Amino acid sequence: MSTTATAVGAPRRYVVADLGGTTLRIGRIAEGADSVEAVRRMATEGLDRHRGLSAQELQDRVVEQLVQELESYLAEPEGAGASAVGVSFAGPMTKDGTVLAGPTLWGGPAAPLPIADILNRRLARPVVVANDITAAAWRYASAEPDPFCLITVSSGIGHKVFRNGEVLISDSGHGGEIGHWRVDPSEDAVRCECGARGHLGGIASGRGVLTAVRRAAAADPDGFAGSALAGSAHGTPDGITNEALARAVRVDDAFATRVLRGCLLPLAMAVNCIFTAIGVRRYLFIGGFAMAVGPRFITLLGDELTRLGCFGLGEEETRAMLTLGVPDDDHCLLGMARMLVGTLPAAAGSGGNT
Template sequence: MTTAPPPTQDPRARVVADLGGTTLRLGRVTGGVLDPGSVRRVPTEGIGRHPGLSPRLLQEKVVTQLADELDAYLRSPHGVGADAVGVSFAGPMTKDGTVLAGPTLWGSAAAPLPVGALLERRLPLPVFVANDITAAAWRYAATEPEPYCLVTISSGIGHKVFRHGEILVDDAGHGGEIGHWRVDASEDAVPCECGGRGHLGAIASGRGVLLATRRAATADPEGFAASALAGPAGRRPGGITNEAIAAALRAEDPFATAVLNDCLLPLAQAVNCVFTAIGVRRYLFIGGFARAVGPRFVRLLGDHLTRLGCFGLSEQETRDMLALGADDDDHSLIGVARMVDHALPLPAGAGR
């Protein structure tokens, strides 16, 4: 278990990075507050941009990019006065900062990657590395008094359960990867970037919904032509984007809604399973795709969940379990800075 103490009032500045499957974000956090003007975003040099490269070469690209961007940031005005670096990483990892897998970054199986040690050798400051959803926990730990499950819906799907001040993962990195729960056992199930098939993240993530929408548009050209997706896509299924899907969903487009509903059923089943197994009654959804769709994402998911039924709960109690997180993409940046604050002792004369 990883204990998540409450955030501190440490006044020191931290340079932080959040490496996701789509975007690498860097910023400066002081006293637990992210300076919005300090945030830099660049596309991640992973499988999404280089689908033909081997996992090993993608690992090299990703780590080199991360180290180069952090080094340049530390040399910029935003790096002045910072005395530590915090990095949140999209993938399961051990307590010592070794990444065990990176499906949304380099795809299928590759050798464990000691990201923490590699960055320590490249950068002039102490480096703290954490799983991205573990880091996001530290943002919400002070504002969520009851046990809760944080779920990210972005390039992939990940989750962490927080109960009585502890993150329910072990030191070897097991736990918190519900996106790799197999929900479709058929031989021709949708492939996951990890190399498996039929995983929740391959179906209900932003990338999964995009693939499902393009397939539906190809299979039903008349329905696609009548939808709000056709114009922005140039009437080509291959021209559909996640941004257009989210806009169509916010406008309650029937075609896009039908596709998302198919994708959300296994996610609702996953929430039902967690609730039934351990009784957590609070589910916060973050991540680029869930945020782009907005409140309708939670409403449609709640429709599925109430049809499934949560044992012992009324329909309203079931819907009340679901909520969106903060309306930004800064969860892991803020959270990993608080992790660093807690790990480093304050200088003499400073107070928490």
């Protein structure tokens, strides 16, 4: 496998990408840098844009988009001179870089995707791949002295626990998928994008909350009409957007806040479960929806968590466990760069990380 030479003494440069259910981001970063440059953003060619296609057709689209965009970026001045590539992927992944599922990318079951092998073959550079939340956790690892749990609330919900220098996940890719914990066992529970019903991600993610608020608006037209949502949605439930919902919650609109509280209860249950099971007392929240709602998201989630109660903790201690991450969308990109620094000697010409 060929690599691109780097001047003696100069920091290595990397191209990093984050493939999410809504957006694909690609940028460049120098080893040791704290910011990503020349970031390109584009809509992911997956489930969010092409809901009429089969899961396998969507997977093929997503992979081809990722490869072509990376090839293009590496061939242009922004990516020239990159010695390696790091890619974070929104789905559970084995240690050797095989994606097992992509609920927010292609929905239901499709063939296991050996993304590390594909990218190494097509890009002619060392490639490291990782689950997106695994990558994001590495951004915070050096700043968090104690074990922590990173939770993303965006198109879906995912989490990773970072402890003693590593992400707690099996080599076969199991773990870190709290979004697919079934919190509603009823037969008519909301369907998750993976195809199953009652999953946390189908209820408390940005897409899940949007579905809930549209249903609430249809069921309670008077409440909807009196809310801050009605004007921006032109009076129709289907006109409500996540952006409008986040704005309404930020100004404490009663209708929007009531719906969000109901969706956050199962997320509070998930935090409670992780705390009770393994004792982690630091929970960082990232993701487009959580960040759009902002500090109010933490306040409302804290309300639900204190109502549940965390065994052995008082209200102040319980609320102190929750915090927002850095308010940008570079978590995975920066985390991938730090993973590259740590894994390149062993990863050159091979696969990836979970």
